[in-house]
Amino acid sequence: MIEKKWQKKWADEKLFESNPNDKEKLFITVAFPYPSGAMHIGHGRTYTVPDVYARFKRMNGYNVLFPMAWHVTGAPVIGIADRIKRKDKWTLDLYENVHRVPKDELPKLEDPEYIVRYFSSEYNEVMHDMGYSIDWRREFRTIDPTYKKFVEWQITTLHEKGLIQKGEHPVKYCPNCDNPVGDHDLLEGEGVGVNELTLLKFKIDDKILVTATLRPETIVGATNIWLNPDIEYIEVDADGENWIITREAHHNLSNQIKDLEIKDEINPDDLIGKFALNQFTGTEIPILPASFVSGDYGSGVVFSEPADAPADFIALKDLKNNTELLDKYGLNDIIGDVNPIPVCTLKGYGEIPAKDIIECLEITSQNDDKLHEATNELYKAQHSKGKIIDTVEGYGGKKVSVAREELKEELISKNIATTMYDFAERPVICRCGENCVVKIMDDQWFMKYSNPEWKEKTHEVLENETIIPGEIKNNFNYYIDWLDDWACSRKVGLGTKLPWDNQWLIEPLTDSTIYMSYYSIARFLKDMNPDDLNLAFFNKVYLNEDSDDITVAPEVIKEIQDEFNYWYPLDWRLSAKDLVGNHLSFLMFHHSAIFPKDKWPRGTVVFGMGLLEGNKMSSSKGNVILLKDAIKDYSADVVRLFLMASAEPWQDFDWREKEVLGTKRRLEWFKDFANKVEQIKGSSLDLNSIDKVELTRTIDLWMLSQLNQHVKASSEALEVFQTRKALQESLFLLKKDIDHYLYRVNHLLDKKDEGVIYVLSIIVETWIRLLSPFTPHTCEELWAEYGGEGFASSAQWPQVDESLINPKIEKSEELIQNLIKDIEQIKKMVGDEAEKVHIYTAPDWKWDLYEIANEIGKPDIGQIIGRAVKADICDDKKEIANVAKKLGREMTKTKYVGKIDEADIINDALEYISKEIDCEVIVHEDDSYDPQNKARNAMPYKPAILIQ
């Protein structure tokens, strides 16, 4: 209720609508959402961080722009709409029960545009409910006609700079959907990589057995060809060559090689027993049967290299022992000549490494599951440490990894080989149920992130940026180097068409790399005619290039251009960490290519993820709490406070109901605090006119010192987005101190003590402002109720009064607390009823000694004693030595802040102390009365105690 009230007031007053003025500006953006589902508390954190920062900086006098828009381009909603249309049960369930779309709205989601419209307006609503200080006049969607013109401009600009070029690339592809598929589109096979295989051609009559391998260098050790008699082989026409492969392999290969036409079926039994020519070595090798060969991997035809391939080794062994099979195919005469030919040497292995590893893992047949493991292990070992044996001409002694590449080149150039792609593992199944293939996309457009000069420039962008947290900077550097050409055109989805090649849509990450610059001018473009937003228009606005093609009036252009120049560059970019390797890096790339240096981004903050009671949050698994529900259950301020307090932005936060409730109680305590102060005061509290009071009590000074410490620490933390640390200081630790203060002055609370009232009033006044960025609604309400001027949201951020921060005062209170604790402890041990407590303060010479030790700075006892004796601080040299030794042990534990008047301090708190320990207290500054010789125990900050 109060939240709605203040949101309305802010909107009515246009408090967060930011226009250029003469204040210092601050432009902060957060990655806009792709609204394909409801907003959950994870999103809540993402958008609360910039809001808190924006509010903080606004209170510090900055002109802050915090805008929001909707990323609706891309393919996911197309798939969602399809599944809704198909009445896919899982999808319907997800949208009805997790995203909580009302039943009558559900069928409308068959339209992808409706999906993004529906959820972006829901996002908008929830963001309002959260009280975000967004300038909504700049809201847009990435399919708005005006925005599309902007995308056309940027993509054309990059194209003209030669940074977008045509190429081809293998992709995971679903033949049924006729579209590339990402990992998230898969039913099975998530994370499976695509391998490049070498297709080696073995001649047999007028046909070619095409064998696929990851290890072309082992061709010199080929002993035979394997065919699986149980699967279907076919003959295909590959550009005039007659290839023999499996039918399943054709399914995949036909997406990579054009016009791969099936000519005939081949019965593998007809080939087994015959010989094929190894064109590289010139030897004839037999064709043999093997059951481990699968029809869907590679070409379905395998050449055997039993020395290094465990599967080949064991298959050969199996065959030699299988008289039935040998008889069937009449292989008895030739099988004896088929023996492993060594190819690689590898430390720790013998001449036939495959044999060693098979024996080591106790593999007994070619259908053993461990075969995969054996193959992987040997493959890795040989790749990193193996060498080709010396007898191989041209390649002997070379590293396996080197020989592999070189030999492959040679084979391809001699047309003995070609390349193909296949999944590292199968199956890979699309959500539609179809078996995926690797397709080579030609005609595809690429963003040339491989361009070295571009990379160079992008590194420069990064160098000049502040990255939070700092460790991520290494990550960025790595990604900038690692990024290869990025396919930037698509066939399916919502989006803008490539201006020069209309069959393609612009890929959705590509259209969102410099859109922050669009925010700066969005409020003007909204109502303009898209036809006026031609290339010349944007060239003028963004790059100040003149042209006759501009159709917009100069004074209008000027205003727009000025606004852009006022807000740009972007001061802070915030985003979740999963975008580091793409979006955030692209942002740097594109800024470096399009804008001059003074418009490059200045800072990036990367967020962690959200957990729910210790488990990963995920909409698709239903493990989420919707933000709107959280607001309803706890209020926006509690949600905001919890999200900001439970972890720093870049750490993963964990939504635990118990702790959320704790946060709620904490906020209620705060809400009630002003009221409590008013009661103590006994009259109404007016924050706008607090009468200044000269304070003398240590405890009052202590409270103000602590308050200023917390303000200082909190401000410093917020400056670098440490919301948790800021709240730790401004909420938890401050409250702890206030609790202590109230406890300390408890005896004064009903006496209308003006010192106490003053201190408490200052706390209320400061505290409301300190928490205003985090819990703006609550703070506005309190601010208004207790006479604050204007909005709390636009009040000045509390300034630190350094003169009130007093380490000696803080030390004094620490002394009192320790004293009480010590007395209590001694009392407990003595057991007897104590009547009187004598306290002895440290004599001056001990302070002198401390001063000396402090100057020396380290516990060098010899030096301390030496100087002390020389300075003649005390007659009793032996006692100097004793105390110095003790001091040496303690000085690193005690923060020395200078001499304090202990007697004065203790007397000031005498009433409190005696009440606490329930005893009469007598303070001695000398040992004139010291029946048990305790006074000598007194040390600075640690008076001696005698209990009677």
Add this chain to the structure above:
RNA sequence: GCGGGGGUGGUCGAGUGGUCAAAGGCGCUAGGUUGAGGGCCUAGUGGGUUAGUCCCUUCGCGGGUUCAAGUCCCGUCCCCCGCACCA
């Protein structure tokens, strides 16, 4: 494999080479307040010992540098994240 980040008490997590047996939250225990167990306040939460002390153990494991190391160096084990055609 490559790259990045980590391993601190029952748990989540602070922690600049000395002020750290280790903030704060949560949990647990005790006391106070109250309309008993809710909330709030106070105290405790590795072990031993004691007139407020001191000792031992301890920051994944093993070494090293230093008067002094959770913090720096070397080695080692383990865990998490990213590796792309996509938000």
